[in-house]
Amino acid sequence: MARIIRNTSTREMLAQLARESEGLSQRDRRDFLRRGITALSAAAATAAVPATLADTLNSANLPPNEPGWSRQLGHGVVENPYGMPSEFESEVVRRTVPWLTAESISSISMTPLAELKGIITPSGLVFERYHAGIPVINPEEHRLILHGLVERPLIFTLDDLMRFPSVSEIKFLECPANGGMEWKGAQMEALQFTHGMLSCCEWTGVPLRVLLDEAGVKPEGKWILAEGADGAHMSRSIPIEKALDDTLVVYAQNGERLRPEQGYPLRLINPGWEGNTSIKWLRRLEVGDQPWYHREETSKYTDLLANGKARKFSFVQETNSVITHPCPEKPIGQSGFIEIEGLAWSGRGTIKQVDISFDGGVSWVPARLKGLVLPKALTRFSLVTRWDGQPWLLQSRAIDETGYVQPTLKQLREIRGTNSIYHKNSIHTWKVASSGEVTNVQIT
């Protein structure tokens, strides 16, 4: 749709509508414009039919004609010293749901998963979560202090950290509140908002255990407090077992230095764990013998069950999956061949299998994993089939290397109630109507 409205001739039609509406009263004008836009969108909905398509496109740019862009020169090198996506992709952006938070400084935005075609999330589309906005940090003045129960308290500059042998790992990052608006019922009308607190990047930095070795952890050191340099001074307690296993202190993302939104110049990555533990703008690591029970591990990021008790230190992001095509943003355009595509991920390791149901979970067929299948990384799955206007209740169900099978919503609610906010990883349902429209529904 958006692509069609961007088209010049459609813009002209909209402008004409606006011109014709001038002189009408406010209400009449709105009605007039609404009717006009509805007519336009009706034209767009049937855009797959060549005759209508021709109405909205400039036929001078279509074969057999030489398009305008083939008969002139374009911009030269370094016109954009840092390249940007095509202007026709301006709708591929992060978005938020404003009523979720009081304002934008302590808020969250979501990744446009429907538009992404690989396991790597482009750095500018990685979901955002701030508690005090993005600090502007001069990397020359940034320091990481490592202290507490260590033999040698140390202070590092960025240059120091980059002297350590580096590692690069592709890992997903997910806010544990991903899908949290859906516990009580289906609420969000788009994939971006049901699952978009999810991204996956290649992260480059130093394993935390290397830094801990450098400082020499004392035998009584069992927990690590990680703290950010933002105004929130975000802090989380992390067990030493995780720190010695696969926690990373990273300065680069997708081959370039971290984006400010992602913790420039330094952040923690706890692969497979709730995103909140991957402290951004990392400035301090303290080794202690107990957890600290700070605000983000008591008041927040604890999972309240129906009996009034809450689960704490629920770090792992359990196995999850979602179909990204079709989805509300990508309805089915025409009958015939269709590839069902989606993403699966597990905080416990590698995705082993994804199954797809067309009937709301009554029967299932195996999908195929494609591309790179890596532990604690987004994994693509695919199923090629036909659609001839039949209504579908589309679901995906992922299984990881531990044998864990993604649960149904009913199973999750029976155990946890509906007030957990966090860690909702249940099987998701898209309803495909005979028109090809896709909507978010819940089946219990």
Add this chain to the structure above:
Amino acid sequence: MCRLPDRHWRLVCVGLLLATSDPSAAEPLGIGRAATAEEIAGWDIDVRPDGLGLPPGQGSVMDGEMLYESRCASCHGSFGEGIDRWPVLAGGYDTLTLERPTKTVGSYWPYASTLWDYIYRAMPFTAPRSLSADETYAIAAYVLYLNEIVDEEFVLTQANLAEIEMPNRDGFFLDDRPDSPNIRCMDDCADPRQLQMVGTIGGITPVGHFRAGADAPAASHEAQKALEEQKEQARLKELGIEVDDTPHAEVALSAAAAAGQQVYEAACVACHGTGLAGAPKVGDYQAWAPRMQQGMAVLIRHAVEGFSGEQGVMPPKGGRVDLSDEQVAEAVAFMTEKSQ
């Protein structure tokens, strides 16, 4: 392998070992330098339930009341009830099993240390790390008082904080997942006649970018504000009320205002960019006009010394006491010139 008789060969072996050894398991690489006690003390702000990390100091409920009103109440409400979507701090007892629980310091938080730690590290929202230890003790005492955990004569100190028993201290248990086992069933996994389907409520999700004609919220806070203002203007116009919607031309900034832009972006934008705590937003001509009528001298004095009005609270220098008076004056010049 390296027990060779010849000294020459032994050297080669040592060389091989160095080249192939795993640096992460070896001796320290000598990267970085020793952190001084002074450097650590400046940043080591964390506090634990057992009181470890608390600095010396104290604060009474009485002292806390004044501080809370001026620093906290504009978002959290005078009784901790929460304004708009800002966190509710008090009450909510016996609601954790209800359909809509109210999770507050009193009803949910397991330890008093968390309250002290969070206030000291992150509050007030617009001026983190601006509170002294004594102020933090006082505000924490007052929030405990709002939750009926201490009485109005109470004085919170380094010595007694760890002894406070929070009502929900036993309300948490360690992660015991996986807790919701499913099996990989392929056929007849559910009775299709028993399936119940629930759809979404329309109109609460930003879908305007892919669904035309939808009366949906915008996909950013800024755009949503603009959308609401637009709707309000349309409504007023329909009622026949005159609305000033003439575009305000960009004016060239004075030297002082240009200098103030950086201060604004670093220190003032949190509130004056969003309207937080009743702050007049930059570019909101109607909000600034009556304020500017008082004259720049008054505006600058209020910004430097602080001001409490009906609309909201301006802490001295917005909580950024590190700024010079001149820097604040320049930021005021920037904000006013952008809003006329």
